[in-house]
Amino acid sequence: MQITTWHTGLFVFVKGKQPRRTIAYRTDIDGLPIQEQTGYSFSSTHAGNMHACGHDFHMTIALGVLHTLSKHPVDDNVLFVFQPAEEGPGGAQPMLASKEFQSFHVDMIFALHIAPELPVGTVSSKEGLLFANTSELFIDFIGQGGHAAYPHVTKDMVVAASTFVTQMQQIISRKIDPLDSGVISIGKVTSGTVQNIIAEQARLEGTIRTLSPETMQLIKKELEQMMRGFELTYDCSIKVDYGANYYQVYNTKPYVDQFQQAVQKEGITFQTASQAMTGEDFGYFLKEIPGFMFWLGVDSPYGLHHSQLTPKEDALTVGVNAVLAMIHHV
Ligand SMILES: CC(=O)N[C@@H](CCC[C@H](N)C(=O)O)C(=O)O
Numbered sequence: 001m002q003i004t005t006w007h008t009g010l011f012v013f014v015k016g017k018q019p020r021r022t023i024a025y026r027t028d029i030d031g032l033p034i035q036e037q038t039g040y041s042f043s044s045t046h047a048g049n050m051h052a053c054g055h056d057f058h059m060t061i062a063l064g065v066l067h068t069l070s071k072h073p074v075d076d077n078v079l080f081v082f083q084p085a086e087e088g089p090g091g092a093q094p095m096l097a098s099k100e101f102q103s104f105h106v107d108m109i110f111a112l113h114i115a116p117e118l119p120v121g122t123v124s125s126k127e128g129l130l131f132a133n134t135s136e137l138f139i140d141f142i143g144q145g146g147h148a149a150y151p152h153v154t155k156d157m158v159v160a161a162s163t164f165v166t167q168m169q170q171i172i173s174r175k176i177d178p179l180d181s182g183v184i185s186i187g188k189v190t191s192g193t194v195q196n197i198i199a200e201q202a203r204l205e206g207t208i209r210t211l212s213p214e215t216m217q218l219i220k221k222e223l224e225q226m227m228r229g230f231e232l233t234y235d236c237s238i239k240v241d242y243g244a245n246y247y248q249v250y251n252t253k254p255y256v257d258q259f260q261q262a263v264q265k266e267g268i269t270f271q272t273a274s275q276a277m278t279g280e281d282f283g284y285f286l287k288e289i290p291g292f293m294f295w296l297g298v299d300s301p302y303g304l305h306h307s308q309l310t311p312k313e314d315a316l317t318v319g320v321n322a323v324l325a326m327i328h329h330v
Pocket of ligand 1: 086208246277
């Protein structure tokens with residue numbers, strides 16, 4: 001076994017007995033700025049930070065598979081990719097481009113993500129698009145503050161930004177083909193100082209999701225056009241920053257079919273997935289290397305990015321078995 005560190009990530013290479021190729025299995029390892037409220041005795045010891053998106057689960061499964069393969073290697077080489085920064089700003093792209101990763105000459109790659117809504121014992125995937133294209137979205141409005149009693153001599157950025165939040169949804173309803181789809185969500189709004197001062201600045205923080213890179217470009221173009229209109233209407237300056245962008249997760253067909261056969265032989269239920277507006281920078285690996293991603297049922301009453309996400313631990317064994325089944329079958 002060969003271990004190579006890469007920034008805060010790791011590559012672990014298990015040499016095959018008679019290698020014809022190298023199969024890679026990727027797990028993300030980072031967490032989210034959420035205060036854990038699961039009540040578990042093994043809750044996060046880092047105040048204000050927890051996994052909340054299953055990356056602890058993903059890692060544990062990778063370690064379980066690694067434990068088995070270190071004792072019983074298969075014919076092919078298996079590379080374990082422990083990848084940082086999936087939640088942002090994105091570790092996949094720089095890790096993929098690294099000389100360390102390139103030196104392994106990976107032929108096929110796969111990964112999983114927990115699915116709180118699926119029962120334990122079920123996995124789910126589909127050929128083609130599984131996860132969306134994403135772009136973070138940060139919009140700054142700069143106007144002119146002043147006394148709340150004299151709005152006419154100010155440039156009120158609370159009014160400009162809040163109108164923008166509602167109006168931007170018309171890009172989805174009026175500019176996107178109804179048979180296509182997109183999401184613009186604002187998760188954070190910051191503005192103002194006290195109740196009787198007109199806010200000079202406002203900041204919107206959100207994300208854009210689309211089913212194609214082309215629709216992503218269209219939404220960004222329309223947003224920028226709307227910003228120029230708002231600059232004229234509200235006599236202000238508006239700046240946009242798209243932060244981290246993730247390429248869609250697009251699964252290669254033969255591998256999804258092979259995975260279905262492999263897991264069904266193990267008594268695991270396979271469900272055909274629908275495409276989802278979640279994002280995953282694993283899409284960058286799949287852009288360069290054939291492979292796929294799948295959902296693993298963990299039956300949690302609380303969803304991804306929730307402080308009480310509680311995946312059922314029985315799903316760990318299912319995850320390890322599903323990954324091993326694929327490695328043996330492919
Ligand atoms: C599986 C999952 O929840 N992934 C995240 C990826 C974040 C992408 C980026 N930071 C953004 O918000 O656009 C997701 O939110 O889907």
